[in-house]
Amino acid sequence: MIIQTKSDIVPSEITPKEVFDDRRKFLQQAGLVGLLAGSAGLLGNSAHAAIPGNLSPQSKTNKSSLRLPGFSKTQYGAGEKLTAYDDVTSYNNYYEFGTGKDEPAIHSRLFKPQPWTVSIEGQVKKNKVISIEDIYKLAPLEERIYRMRCVEGWSMVIPWVGFPLSQLIKWAEPNANAKYVEFISLADSQQMPGVNLPILDWPYVEGLRMDEAMNPLTIMAVGLYGEALPNQNGAPMRLVVPWKYGFKGAKAIVKIRFTDKMPITTWMKAGPAEYGFYANVNPQVEHPRWTQSSEKRIGAGLFAGRIKTQMFNGYTEQVGQMYAGMDLRKNF
Amino acid sequence: MLAWTCEKTFKATSMLRFIGKVPSKKQIAGIKRMVFLLCLVPLFRLIYLAIADDLSANPIEFIERSTGFWTLFILLTTLSLSPIRLLTGRAWQLQFRRMLGLFMFFYACLHITTYIWLDYSFDWPDIVKDIAKHPYVLVGALAFVLTLPLALTSNNFMIRLLRERWKLLHQTVYFIAILGVVHFLWLVKKDLREPLFYMFILALLLGIRLYYKISSAQSRK
Numbered sequence: 001m002i003i004q005t006k007s008d009i010v011p012s013e014i015t016p017k018e019v020f021d022d023r024r025k026f027l028q029q030a031g032l033v034g035l036l037a038g039s040a041g042l043l044g045n046s047a048h049a050a051i052p053g054n055l056s057p058q059s060k061t062n063k064s065s066l067r068l069p070g071f072s073k074t075q076y077g078a079g080e081k082l083t084a085y086d087d088v089t090s091y092n093n094y095y096e097f098g099t100g101k102d103e104p105a106i107h108s109r110l111f112k113p114q115p116w117t118v119s120i121e122g123q124v125k126k127n128k129v130i131s132i133e134d135i136y137k138l139a140p141l142e143e144r145i146y147r148m149r150c151v152e153g154w155s156m157v158i159p160w161v162g163f164p165l166s167q168l169i170k171w172a173e174p175n176a177n178a179k180y181v182e183f184i185s186l187a188d189s190q191q192m193p194g195v196n197l198p199i200l201d202w203p204y205v206e207g208l209r210m211d212e213a214m215n216p217l218t219i220m221a222v223g224l225y226g227e228a229l230p231n232q233n234g235a236p237m238r239l240v241v242p243w244k245y246g247f248k249g250a251k252a253i254v255k256i257r258f259t260d261k262m263p264i265t266t267w268m269k270a271g272p273a274e275y276g277f278y279a280n281v282n283p284q285v286e287h288p289r290w291t292q293s294s295e296k297r298i299g300a301g302l303f304a305g306r307i308k309t310q311m312f313n314g315y316t317e318q319v320g321q322m323y324a325g326m327d328l329r330k331n332f
Numbered sequence: 333m334l335a336w337t338c339e340k341t342f343k344a345t346s347m348l349r350f351i352g353k354v355p356s357k358k359q360i361a362g363i364k365r366m367v368f369l370l371c372l373v374p375l376f377r378l379i380y381l382a383i384a385d386d387l388s389a390n391p392i393e394f395i396e397r398s399t400g401f402w403t404l405f406i407l408l409t410t411l412s413l414s415p416i417r418l419l420t421g422r423a424w425q426l427q428f429r430r431m432l433g434l435f436m437f438f439y440a441c442l443h444i445t446t447y448i449w450l451d452y453s454f455d456w457p458d459i460v461k462d463i464a465k466h467p468y469v470l471v472g473a474l475a476f477v478l479t480l481p482l483a484l485t486s487n488n489f490m491i492r493l494l495r496e497r498w499k500l501l502h503q504t505v506y507f508i509a510i511l512g513v514v515h516f517l518w519l520v521k522k523d524l525r526e527p528l529f530y531m532f533i534l535a536l537l538l539g540i541r542l543y544y545k546i547s548s549a550q551s552r553k
Contacts, residue, residue: 084389091389099523102388152521154390199523270522289519291462296451298389302382305453 066114066228066236069136071161077145083156083299085225091298092232093150094251095200096185096192103194108231111191113252116236122257123178130171132236136222139167143226144219146242148249149281149313153290156298160240161223166214168256174210178258181213182206183239183250200266206239206250207263207277209322217242217318220253243315245279276332280323281313285332354424367428371435374402375442392450399443404512406436408533411509415540430486433505437483444476468518475511478504509534 094104097111116132130138141161149155169181187203189195195202212218221240222229229235234251241248247267257263267275274288283293294306312319323331355363378398381387387394410432417423452459463469482502484490491498513534517527 087389095522099521101390154393197523286465289466289468289521291458291466293461294458296390296392302391302450303453306451306455306458 066132066222068161068223068226068228069141071141071143071223071226074142074144076143077147077157077159080145080147080157082145082159083297087298088156088158088224089230089232093152093246094194094232094234096187096194096202096204096252097232098194099199104232105230107193108235111231111235113229113231113235116254118237118253119255120172120257121255122182122259123175124258125173125175128172132222135168135220135237138171139163141222144240146217146240147313148240148242148246149295149309151245151247151275151279151287151290151292153292153295154298155295155307155309159225160219160221161226162219162221162240164216165218165220165239166216168220169213172256172258174258177260179210180259180262181208181210182255182257182259182263183208183253184255184257185250186252186254201269203254204250204266205263206248206265207259208239208241208248209262211322212241212319215319215322217315243281243312243319245281247275248279278323278328278331280328280332281309282311282328282332283309284311285329354422360424360427364428364431368431371406371432371438374398374439392446395446396443396451399439399446400516403436403439403443404516404530406432406439407505407509407512408530408537410436411505411534411537415537418540418544434483434486437479440476440479468515471511471518472515475508475515478508478511482508506538 090105091101092104093101094108097104097107114132117129118132118135120128120130141163143159143161145157145159147155147157174181183206185204185206186192187195208218219240220237221234222237224230224233229238234249234253237253238251239249239253262277265275265277267279268277281292286292293309295309296306297304310316378387378395381394382391410429413425413429413432416425448454448459452462463473482504485494485498485501494501513527513531516530517524520527
């Protein structure tokens with residue numbers, strides 16, 4: 001006869017296998033963090049306050065609560081070498097969560113991208129509100145592998161999941177006066193610590209000309225690497241305009257407004273001499289701070305050097321005609 | 333009124349003079365060795381992180397930022413030794429000036445090497461363009477060029493050879509510090525808190541010197 005005794009360990013107390021296996025690594029790194037904190041000193045700077053290895057924000061706990069429906073693959077970006085998931089999700093410019101590149105991943109952990117609604121207003125047939133779940137169903141989702149060039153001189157290749165912005169615009173039914181589209185991001189000081197600092201004029205505002213917004217390359221991204229968009233990358237929905245500098249890609253969009261006048265974007269206000277409305281990637285137009293004729297590809301390694309920046313980030317064939325006859329030096 | 337303030341300050345600082353004792357020669361040698369090792373920590377940290385592949389998604393920028401930070405940090409530390417003497421009357425820490433100055437130069441060299449080698453792969457036309465077109469790079473490059481004569485004349489032979497002119501030459505360090513802070517200030521896109529903090533520290537350090545210079549000139553009258 002087998003005498004079965006009940007274990008007095010509650011299942012919830014059992015250490016998960018991964019955590020158990022990782023304990024040495026965890027202890028080592030925890031010790032290292034302490035050591036670094038001591039040596040890096042009082043003058044915290046993003047360059048010294050990096051969090052090593054497994055404690056990094058992209059660990060399993062940071063997954064979005066949203067689940068993407070299925071999506072189809074596309075030909076966009078075929079043959080491009082993808083930037084590693086960890087790099088895409090740990091090196092972000094998202095000032096609502098802090099100005100350091102590593103801060104968004106850390107400070108967006110508790111951000112809630114659900115429930116979420118986007119309101120449509122301005123030059124439209126009728127103001128509307130749509131939930132993120134309904135946005136998912138608006139158009140079939142597809143994967144688009146795009147190059148992303150930041151105005152600061154670095155670039156990535158990211159497999160976005162999203163749908164053409166034109167689909168959302170069709171649903172929004174803008175009227176004949178709509179010449180521009182304005183994108184307004186969430187500015188919630190409770191969830192976004194950076195919003196408490198007057199570094200930018202919150203909320204973050206971006207904009208596109210109507211033809212740019214309708215261009216088939218322009219997408220609303222709701223995911224990357226096949227999963228729902230991580231918080232630090234702009235969850236639950238962000239703009240991706242691959243031929244423009246990265247800052248055009250407004251994140252955590254809560255409002256889309258159609259206007260007859262060119263919107264004044266956040267970065268135009270912050271530095272009118274440095275950031276224009278168009279912000280097309282253009283190796284011939286200098287920036288007062290950064291070299292724009294070449295770029296560093298993230299993940300290429302210490303000795304890879306720079307690569308030449310391409311006109312319109314290499315998307316001239318698809319978008320060049322929209323700017324025919326325009327002085328791109330003036331309209332930077 | 334000024335005399336009264338001076339007297340007050342004098343009283344306060346003379347009180348500070350009795351905090352701690354002057355270390356012995358042996359102790360100073362020990363402290364110096366420790367400071368030397370401490371100054372190497374940032375370098376070994378970078379080497380460790382490089383081996384562990386943990387220099388963030390943009391390792392070149394990380395190294396540039398880190399070496400730039402330590403250059404500025406050590407420079408400001410060097411510049412604080414004299415104000416400490418003025419405030420406390422203690423002078424033994426001045427014996428570390430040369431070593432710290434040379435460590436500043438060491439990190440500045442690492443900073444420039446990273447820029448020329450890792451960032452621009454010795455692409456000289458591009459480097460010249462970058463320096464000429466971007467004010468923050470120009471200011472940084474100028475600061476580095478100005479540190480060269482200071483590093484080259486930091487030995488006893490040159491001190492004896494140049495005498496009064498050596499003192500004059502090494503006063504460039506104030507200008508270099510200002511250039512260094514401006515270099516950081518102009519590089520930052522929008523969040524100026526950190527460079528402004530260093531600017532404040534530098535202003536404080538220079539302000540203390542200026543204050544003592546003016547008040548000693550007045551007392552001589």
